[in-house]
Amino acid sequence: MGKVAREIAKLDVDKLIQMLNEALAEEWYAFYQYWVGARVMEGPMRSEVESELLVHANQELNHAVMVADRIVKLGGIPILNPNKWSEFAKCKYEEPNDPYIEAILNQNLSGERCAIKRYEEIAEFTNGKDFSTYQMAITILDEEIEHENDIEDWLTDIDRMREDLKKLKL
Numbered sequence: 771m772g773k774v775a776r777e778i779a780k781l782d783v784d785k786l787i788q789m790l791n792e793a794l795a796e797e798w799y800a801f802y803q804y805w806v807g808a809r810v811m812e813g814p815m816r817s818e819v820e821s822e823l824l825v826h827a828n829q830e831l832n833h834a835v836m837v838a839d840r841i842v843k844l845g846g847i848p849i850l851n852p853n854k855w856s857e858f859a860k861c862k863y864e865e866p867n868d869p870y871i872e873a874i875l876n877q878n879l880s881g882e883r884c885a886i887k888r889y890e891e892i893a894e895f896t897n898g899k900d901f902s903t904y905q906m907a908i909t910i911l912d913e914e915i916e917h918e919n920d921i922e923d924w925l926t927d928i929d930r931m932r933e934d935l936k937k938l939k940l
């Protein structure tokens with residue numbers, strides 16, 4: 771962001787860059803959460819869900835690209851050292867120690883719910899003040915909402931499958 775652009779900005783640009791760097795760290799965590807979760811996952815529907823988790827992972831990586839590019843355009847520096855991710859991320863990484871599909875999906879679900887709040891916060895902060903960042907936040911927010919919805923649907927299907935199996939045993 772140029773000098774005049776910064777002066778006329780109707781918001782605290784440094785605060786916005788801080789929020790975007792927090793979002794950037796969270797996107798890397800979200801990417802890895804999906805990427806490694808898809809690989810260690812076990813249980814019903816694994817073969818169907820695995821490829822979908824990798825699609826989500828790629829979308830998270832694309833969010834990281836969008837957020838980092840926006841930080842640079844605002845005159846900031848994207849986090850340069852992955853060691854800093856844990857300091858910045860408010861949405862935490864959850865180690866997938868339990869490979870059962872429901873456990874993996876629940877970890878991804880809590881990440882998505884945190885991401886939705888994150889982009890709502892950025893959208894509210896920039897609404898009517900920084901249209902480019904606002905537009906980006908809304909674009910990402912829509913995808914995070916879709917991700918949450920996908921995961922909820924898979925969890926419902928797994929639940930349904932379990933109930934149907936129980937009935938068969940009776």
Ligand SMILES: [Fe+2]
Nearest residue numbers: 797800830833
């Ligand atoms: Fe994301």
Ligand SMILES: [Fe+2]
Nearest residue numbers: 882913914917
């Ligand atoms: Fe997501």
